[in-house]
Amino acid sequence: xxILTQPLNELLQQVATRTDKQANKPEVESTVAAIIDNVxxxxxxxxxxxxxxxxxxxxxxxxxxxxxxxxxYENADQELIDALNLAKRNIxxxxxxxxxxGFVDAEQPGVVRGEKIMPLAAVGLYVPGGTxxxxxxxxxxxxxxxxxxxxKIVMVTPPQADGVAQSVLVAAKIAxxxxxxxxxxxxxxxxxxxxxxxxxxxxxxTGPGNIFVAVAKKQVFGQVDIDMIAGPSEIGVIADEGAxxxxxxxxxxxxxxxxxxxxxxxxxxxxxxAKQVSAEIDEQLVTLPRRNIASASVExxxxxxxxxxxxxxxxxxxxxxxxxxxxxxxxxxxxLNQIQNAGSVFLGYNASxxxxxxxxxxxxxxxxxxxxxxxxxxxxxxxVKRIQFVDYTRSALAKExxxxxxxxxxxxxxxxxxAVESRFSENGVSSK
Amino acid sequence: xxILTQPLNELLQQVATRTDKQANKPEVESTVAAIIDNVxxxxxxxxxxxxxxxxxxxxxxxxxxxxxxxxxYENADQELIDALNLAKRNIxxxxxxxxxxGFVDAEQPGVVRGEKIMPLAAVGLYVPGGTxxxxxxxxxxxxxxxxxxxxKIVMVTPPQADGVAQSVLVAAKIAxxxxxxxxxxxxxxxxxxxxxxxxxxxxxxTGPGNIFVAVAKKQVFGQVDIDMIAGPSEIGVIADEGAxxxxxxxxxxxxxxxxxxxxxxxxxxxxxxAKQVSAEIDEQLVTLPRRNIASASVExxxxxxxxxxxxxxxxxxxxxxxxxxxxxxxxxxxxLNQIQNAGSVFLGYNASxxxxxxxxxxxxxxxxxxxxxxxxxxxxxxxVKRIQFVDYTRSALAKExxxxxxxxxxxxxxxxxxAVESRFSENGVSSK
Numbered sequence: 001x002x003i004l005t006q007p008l009n010e011l012l013q014q015v016a017t018r019t020d021k022q023a024n025k026p027e028v029e030s031t032v033a034a035i036i037d038n039v040x041x042x043x044x045x046x047x048x049x050x051x052x053x054x055x056x057x058x059x060x061x062x063x064x065x066x067x068x069x070x071x072x073y074e075n076a077d078q079e080l081i082d083a084l085n086l087a088k089r090n091i092x093x094x095x096x097x098x099x100x101x102g103f104v105d106a107e108q109p110g111v112v113r114g115e116k117i118m119p120l121a122a123v124g125l126y127v128p129g130g131t132x133x134x135x136x137x138x139x140x141x142x143x144x145x146x147x148x149x150x151x152k153i154v155m156v157t158p159p160q161a162d163g164v165a166q167s168v169l170v171a172a173k174i175a176x177x178x179x180x181x182x183x184x185x186x187x188x189x190x191x192x193x194x195x196x197x198x199x200x201x202x203x204x205x206t207g208p209g210n211i212f213v214a215v216a217k218k219q220v221f222g223q224v225d226i227d228m229i230a231g232p233s234e235i236g237v238i239a240d241e242g243a244x245x246x247x248x249x250x251x252x253x254x255x256x257x258x259x260x261x262x263x264x265x266x267x268x269x270x271x272x273x274a275k276q277v278s279a280e281i282d283e284q285l286v287t288l289p290r291r292n293i294a295s296a297s298v299e300x301x302x303x304x305x306x307x308x309x310x311x312x313x314x315x316x317x318x319x320x321x322x323x324x325x326x327x328x329x330x331x332x333x334x335x336l337n338q339i340q341n342a343g344s345v346f347l348g349y350n351a352s353x354x355x356x357x358x359x360x361x362x363x364x365x366x367x368x369x370x371x372x373x374x375x376x377x378x379x380x381x382x383x384v385k386r387i388q389f390v391d392y393t394r395s396a397l398a399k400e401x402x403x404x405x406x407x408x409x410x411x412x413x414x415x416x417x418x419a420v421e422s423r424f425s426e427n428g429v430s431s432k
Numbered sequence: 433x434x435i436l437t438q439p440l441n442e443l444l445q446q447v448a449t450r451t452d453k454q455a456n457k458p459e460v461e462s463t464v465a466a467i468i469d470n471v472x473x474x475x476x477x478x479x480x481x482x483x484x485x486x487x488x489x490x491x492x493x494x495x496x497x498x499x500x501x502x503x504x505y506e507n508a509d510q511e512l513i514d515a516l517n518l519a520k521r522n523i524x525x526x527x528x529x530x531x532x533x534g535f536v537d538a539e540q541p542g543v544v545r546g547e548k549i550m551p552l553a554a555v556g557l558y559v560p561g562g563t564x565x566x567x568x569x570x571x572x573x574x575x576x577x578x579x580x581x582x583x584k585i586v587m588v589t590p591p592q593a594d595g596v597a598q599s600v601l602v603a604a605k606i607a608x609x610x611x612x613x614x615x616x617x618x619x620x621x622x623x624x625x626x627x628x629x630x631x632x633x634x635x636x637x638t639g640p641g642n643i644f645v646a647v648a649k650k651q652v653f654g655q656v657d658i659d660m661i662a663g664p665s666e667i668g669v670i671a672d673e674g675a676x677x678x679x680x681x682x683x684x685x686x687x688x689x690x691x692x693x694x695x696x697x698x699x700x701x702x703x704x705x706a707k708q709v710s711a712e713i714d715e716q717l718v719t720l721p722r723r724n725i726a727s728a729s730v731e732x733x734x735x736x737x738x739x740x741x742x743x744x745x746x747x748x749x750x751x752x753x754x755x756x757x758x759x760x761x762x763x764x765x766x767x768l769n770q771i772q773n774a775g776s777v778f779l780g781y782n783a784s785x786x787x788x789x790x791x792x793x794x795x796x797x798x799x800x801x802x803x804x805x806x807x808x809x810x811x812x813x814x815x816v817k818r819i820q821f822v823d824y825t826r827s828a829l830a831k832e833x834x835x836x837x838x839x840x841x842x843x844x845x846x847x848x849x850x851a852v853e854s855r856f857s858e859n860g861v862s863s864k
Contacts, residue, residue: 079834079838080838080839080842082835082838083834083835083836083838083839084839086832086835087835087839090540093537093539093540094537094545097535097537097547098535098547100532103529103530105525105526105529107525108522108525111792112765112779113526113792113793113794115529115530115794116768116771118772118773120805120806121772121805131844134843135839135842135843136839136843167842203805203806204806222661222801222803224806225803225806225807229654244854246854247851247854247855250847250850250851250854251851253847253850253851254845254847254848254850254851256847257845257846257847257848258845284850288846288847288850289844289846289847290844290845290846290847294847332823333544333823336548336821339548339819340550340553341550341817341819342819343819343820344819344820344821344822345819345820345821345822346821346822346823347544347821347822347823348823348824349826349855350823350824350825350826350828350829350855351822351823351824351829352829352851352852352854352855353851354836354840354845354848354849354851354852355822355824355829355832355836355852356820356822357836357839357840357848358835358836358839358840358848359832359835359836359839360543360545360822360824360832361545361822362545362547362820362821362822363820369654371654371657372817372819373552373553373635373817374552374635374636374656374657374817375657375817376816376817376818376819377818377820379818381813384808385773385799385804385805385806385807385808386808386809386811387771387773387774387775387776387777387804387808388775388776388777388788388794388795388809389768389776389777389778389779389794390776390777390778390779390783390787390788390792390793390794391764391765391778391779391780391782391783392780392782392783392787392792393782394781394782396782397782397783397784397787400518400787400791400792402511402514402515403514403515403518403519403790403791404515404786404787404789404790404791406511406512406514406515407512407515407516407519407567407568407790407791408786408789408790410512410567410599411566411567411568412563412721412722413686413689413690413722413786414689414720414721414722415682415685415686415688415689415720415721415722415726416686416689416786416789416790417786418682418685418686418716418720419679419682419683419685419686419784419785419786420784420786420787422676422678422679422682422784423679423781423782423784
């Protein structure tokens with residue numbers, strides 16, 4: 001992995017902003033728009049056509065029967081079930097703390113104000129086919145929605161000639177998904193956004209997918225809510241010589257193996273340590289099954305930056321705003337206040353990033369590409385909406401008429417002023 | 433206003449989904465994309481060119497000097513200042529209750545998990561020029577951001593030949609905006625998203641604007657966060673004969689006067705009351721200054737639906753998911769649990785909708801077009817991000833290694849398994 005030793009201000013220029021390698025593709029946009037239109041108009045018939053055309057699977061029924069899900073569960077390795085149940089318990093206990101309550105405020109005489117927090121009525125989860133169908137991600141998407149109180153959670157996943165992966169069905173069962181449909185691509189997103197004869201319309205669509213899925217999610221945004229569009233995985237590690245080079249290298253490779261565009265980053269005040277980690281990466285790559293992917297990521301996207309001190313390391317990492325941030329320093333918790341921008345933080349020598357991918361409990365669906373500056377991990381708040389309310393007595397309203405009508409008239413909205421004044425005129429209409 | 437008396441299931445078909453009248457305009461998309469590119473590359477010089485071209489104003493300096501803002505404040509009517517200060521107090525006292533705290537969870541031995549809530553570093557507010565520059569909206573955008581802890585709040589507004597409206601500068605001062613720049617349109621959005629020599633890059637852009645502003649916000653989404661794209665205003669009223677027809681009519685008109693596409697809606701179990709309100713609307717329209725706008729809204733977009741009973745009224749309103757919902761019924765608070773979808777609710781005979789536009793305290797930036805199904809009013813949570821963190825002791829990690837490696841290997845991610853195992857092998861590298 002390349003070692004950068006420039007001064008901090010040059011590093012900030014060079015690595016803090018990453019070039020967007022996933023440019024818009026107008027032909028994808030128009031293909032997706034046509035698919036969405038077709039599904040809106042022709043519903044299930046369009047879904048069947050696309051399954052035949054794109055997935056080479058002839059489907060009569062989209063829904064996977066509950067019996068098939070139960071059978072996958074019965075046949076699953078106990079180790080997998082135990083691991084998913086451990087993950088589920090920890091994800092629940094963490095996300096429970098995110099649950100918000102509404103409030104009622106009656107501090108002012110005659111005025112009741114408040115906020116009611118309501119779960120979304122229905123949510124759809126897209127699960128990709130093939131090797132990217134991660135059981136762990138099903139838990140991460142579904143559990144916060146369940147804790148929010150969402151009543152109906154449906155999953156869509158591309159039909160496969162040899163059936164949907166059993167581990168996906170097991171995770172769907174453990175997560176508590178209500179309905180699973182075999183439909184993928186932009187057509188699945190369209191079905192969830194608008195509903196078809198078979199597939200219910202939902203209020204929010206979450207989950208990753210290929211470029212067609214991502215573009216479709218963008219296009220239906222507004223008709224439904226969506227989660228963020230995830231980019232390639234990132235890991236930033238801040239470490240000094242107190243850390244173990246082999247462990248840091250292994251953590252960097254755990255993200256590099258996701259994607260050729262994944263970005264493993266180490267920032268350290270020690271050139272010696274930088275060289276040790278770089279050598280470890282080379283060595284560990286040799287036996288890594290996904291070494292083709294990981295080495296492309298390491299060579300083309302990754303870097304090790306050597307900085308003057310730990311403060312500079314945090315300055316650089318905050319500018320990068322990584323999806324995952326490991327703080328491999330003694331007394332790691334004491335650096336928490338220096339972290340401005342990151343999706344999920346792993347403190348100390350033991351909190352290896354994959355702990356968070358699977359069992360720690362915090363969500364692993366995280367903002368990428370620098371968007372941790374303003375986006376948050378997926379959580380319970382993504383599956384609720386707030387509804388405001390107010391109630392006034394006539395005398396409480398009377399005290400505010402002057403302010404309301406003044407502002408309404410400054411804004412040229414006479415009708416607004418009259419609406420309030422109508423409460424105080426004899427025939428109910430403003431005389432003014 | 434047309435009176436509909438069909439059965440509920442037909443009403444649900446007819447009025448619950450509104451046709452989108454603001455279709456995408458490809459030529460606007462490409463114009464906006466070119467403007468954004470130009471601002472990214474040429475910064476202030478591009479802004480100056482566009483000010484000349486679009487606003488017919490030659491600017492050397494974009495920032496409005498603090499002295500000009502102070503002067504606007506000194507010269508303002510005391511009534512306006514009092515009204516804005518009353519609104520500010522109530523908006524603060526309401527939104528304070530929305531402030532969330534992070535958490536630390538140490539329930540499991542050797543594991544610390546938590547969530548840190550951080551304000552966005554900088555936020556930009558777009559304020560339209562002309563008659564749509566509402567001082568009240570400045571308070572509604574800025575106060576939640578301030579309460580969230582946002583450190584830098586900048587405002588942009590189109591340059592005007594006769595200067596920016598004094599009431600806007602007064603509101604900017606009272607809200608506590610840090611910097612005000614005279615730049616408008618898509619170029620202002622580009623400047624906030626990418627920064628120029630003069631205008632700082634922000635993390636989130638809020639505020640309404642014309643079609644160019646709306647499209648620009650969509651295009652920079654991801655580079656920065658944005659608030660929702662607001663559609664035409666909506667008011668739904670549920671009322672029976674206990675309400676006063678003149679007051680209900682005045683409330684409906686208060687939203688109709690915003691926009692020819694605004695949508696005033698009344699649902700009532702009484703045909704008699706429906707007719708009274710319709711007659712009142714006609715009468716009140718005669719003297720309403722903005723009657724041209726309001727009558728177009730009433731005739732083309734509005735309706736009165738007569739339903740069998742109050743339960744049906746709520747069913748219909750929940751399907752519509754209106755931006756504003758008035759419950760003009762006795763014991764209005766008791767219906768709160770029947771409301772599933774609405775932006776802001778006004779309970780009882782006195783809570784006329786404009787109370788919420790100006791002084792009640794809840795936000796007036798609300799989801800429109802049925803999006804209250806899944807979107808929320810603007811609030812403090814829009815100006816923060818969450819950062820997750822975990823810390824493990826070695827022995828706590830040891831208990832979870834089995835689950836982590838099982839899941840990693842099921843997902844084909846050997847590097848993930850090895851990263852965790854590296855904590856337990858002699859040389860720091862997995863032997864497996």
